[in-house]
Amino acid sequence: MKGFMYILECSNGKFYTGSTKYLDKRISQHQAGTGANFTKKHLPVKLVYYEEYDNIADAFYREKQIKGWSRKKKLALIEGRHDELPELSKSTLRQAQVTT
Structure with a gap:
């Protein structure tokens, strides 16, 4: 199905x-x-x-x-900017490491 x-x-x-x-x-x-x-x-x-x-x-x-995913990463997916997805993942990881 x-x-x-x-x-x-x-x-x-x-x-x-x-x-x-x-x-x-x-x-x-x-x-x-x-x-x-x-x-x-x-x-x-x-x-x-x-x-x-x-x-x-x-x-x-x-x-x-x-x-x-972050809003920015979802928006990149929706808009077809697939080449940006890996970098947006890295940005999210870096941001999480800084805040913890």
Whole structure:
């Protein structure tokens, strides 16, 4: 069964990352306020990015990976600036080491 990892932009400008087997249905649920508590409070939402996988387990794994990313890194992914992703990861690591 196919799976999707998706990123929504909420009305407050924040990103919501999720995974599902049925992308269109899930987006409709978010728009109707029945998708997730976070998106329900920040309607309307807009689908800004998605990836398709052969199975839902891979989509779920990718969702968890991206949820840990900074806003800058998510934005680079959404905008297709894939060459910047490794550097943004390094910046996040350096920043974490400085603050701890």
